Amino acid sequence: MLRLQGINLIIGTIVLFIALHLTFAPEHHTVRTTGSTLLGGISFLLMTFSVVLATRLEIFEEMFGGLDRMYQVHRVAGTFTAVFALVHFFSIPKELPPGVDPVLNSTFPSAQIGMASMVLLVIGLFVALNRKISYSRWRNPHKVMALVYILVIGHFMNAPGIFFERFSASGILLIVAALTGTVALVYTMFGMNKRTAMSFTIEAVNSLERATEVVLKPVGNMLKFKPGQFAFVEIQGKDWSEPHPFTISSAPNEDRLRFTMKVLGDWTRKVREELKPGGEVIVRGPYGRFDASKTGCRRQVWVAGGIGLTPFLSKLRAMEDDDDREIHFAYAARNKEEAIFLGELEAVAATRDNITLYPLFSDEGDFARIDVAKKRLPGGLTDYEYFICGPKPMVEGLMKDLKTEGVKRKAIHVEAFEFR
Ligand SMILES: Cc1cc2nc3c(=O)[nH]c(=O)nc-3n(C[C@H](O)[C@H](O)[C@H](O)COP(=O)(O)OP(=O)(O)OC[C@H]3O[C@@H](n4cnc5c(N)ncnc54)[C@H](O)[C@@H]3O)c2cc1C
Structure with missing residues (x-):
């Protein structure tokens, strides 16, 4: 869930900038100039936050509620950066006022x-x-956005004083932001990936129904993570291209790292068809905050749609014997064949009193929907905390209906399997 702490930091910084910019506006600036540079400054601050969020630093995961949320804010901030920059561009006076020396300015x-x-x-x-x-x-x-960021710094640091005073109060705030953003950029480009990279060898590649399980053996230390977290998987070797994010489906105490990858596009197909044991894989992480163990609510509903099962697999595999949460686990798939790991889930549910499993097969007309939940859950919907991971329409539909039924937003936790 998106945490407000991070959003408040962004809003607070922008409000501070606006206050400084308007309170200490130089006398020789016109209202139009002040307004236009205000928009330009806001645009730059949003861009700085976008740059800072791309560092994937844990402190920001805490503030924003996970890396997927950070990337969502990164995207929204980037969009508004462009909107404010465009309005700034069209509103800034194009000519110097009469009598102003262009060379000095x-x-x-x-x-x-x-x-x-x-x-x-x-x-x-x-x-x-x-x-x-x-x-x-x-x-x-x-x-290329890194270059754009540096260009924007060059733009306002060289702006004619008649339009923007860089050493005014708001100008100094922008300079501090520029320094922070530049450090973040350098870190993202040269430090981030090195800091989190861990080396593994491929021990097994197991074919499942429309998915592949990749089992990795650590070369050195095992990656430390919490159930529900994900990592970037980068297969070493020609033509394996960029890192891809996957939720870790093994438990933290296992001596192997397991990922379950649904075949969706070129890369995941290549994993299924060409990946062989013995190769090297770099894993970067862990990231994410889809943690069901810390919450105060002992009555939980877990909803997994298709490959959205993976974070719950890790949670189940890591569950302590004395875990006293009451868990109602709905696992939605098209049919029994596509419900990977169903046998394992049924075996766990059969041995634990605190887990009730509801396999839902859409081919049989059973869907992960609120009317189904109402019929099957003991008590009211508001008695539970919800953890949902699956296809976007399922997640969005459930969230909307749960809110309509009076479930508070903070009692609904979702994991988005996409950044863009
Ligand atoms: C936090 C998170 C956890 C995930 N966990 C799992 C999991 O446990 N199991 C699973 O099967 N899938 C998971 N995914 C989805 C998985 O990353 C994509 O399905 C996979 O990268 C698709 O690659 P492709 O080239 O085969 O498919 P494509 O058809 O190229 O892409 C399918 C989708 O994945 C996105 N995507 C593609 N490449 C990347 C990348 N390098 N980085 C980020 N997104 C990318 C695309 O934007 C698109 O939305 C997760 C995604 C995220 C963001």
Whole structure:
């Protein structure tokens, strides 16, 4: 769930910037100039937050509620960056006021740099938001945003003083943001991946119904993680391209790391068809906050749709004997054949009093829906805390209906299997 702490930090910083910008506006600035540079400054601050969130640092996961949420905020902040930048561009006066010396007022082509960065920003945003462009095609061009960020810093640090005073109170705030963002950029490009990388060898590649289980043996230390967390898996070797995120489906106390990968596109198909034991894999993580153990509510409903089972597999495999939570676990799949690991789930549910398993097969007309939950759950819907992972329509439908039934948003935890 998205935590407000991070959002409040963003809003607080922007409000501080607005207050400083309006309170200490230089006398020679016109209202139009002040307003336009205000929008430009907000745009830059949003871009800085986007850059900082891309570092994947744990402290921000805490503040925003997990890496998937951080990437969602990163995307929204990026979109608003472009919107504010465009309004800033169209509203800034294009001419210096009469009598102002252009040489004294400009040491560098600030306007041209600003224009170049804005064009790149808008193209970059279009590419990022266009879901028809595949992740692997989008990933490298997206790195151009780092250049855009540096260009924007160049733009406002060289802006004519008649438009923007860089050493004013709000200007200094932007400089601090620029320094923070630059450090974040350098870290993301050169430090982030090294810091979290752990090496594994492929021990087994098991074919399941429309999915593949990859079992990894650590080369050195085992990755420490909590059930429900995910990691980036990067298969070493030619043509394996970029890292892909997968939830860890083994338990933290196992001596092997297991991922269950549904065949969805080129990469996951290649895993199924070509991956062989013996190769090297770099795993980066863990990330995510889909943790059902910390919550205060002992009555929980888990809903897994298809491959959304993976975080729950880890939770079940890690469950202590004396766990006293009352868990109602709905596992929705098209049919019994596609319900991977159903046998294991049934075996666990048969030996534990605290777990009730509800396999739901859509081919038989059984869906993960609120009317089904109402019929089968003991007590009222508001007595439970919900953990949901699965296809977007299922997750969104359940969330909407649960809220209509009076379940509080903070009692609903969802894991999104997508960043874009
Ligand atoms: C937090 C998280 C946990 C996940 N856990 C699991 C899991 O346990 N099991 C499982 O089967 N799938 C999981 N996924 C989904 C999995 O990452 C994608 O299905 C896989 O990367 C698809 O790659 P592809 O090239 O075969 O398919 P494509 O058809 O290229 O992509 C399918 C979808 O995956 C996204 N995607 C593709 N490549 C990447 C990438 N490198 N990084 C991020 N997203 C990408 C695309 O944007 C698209 O939405 C998870 C995703 C996320 C974000």
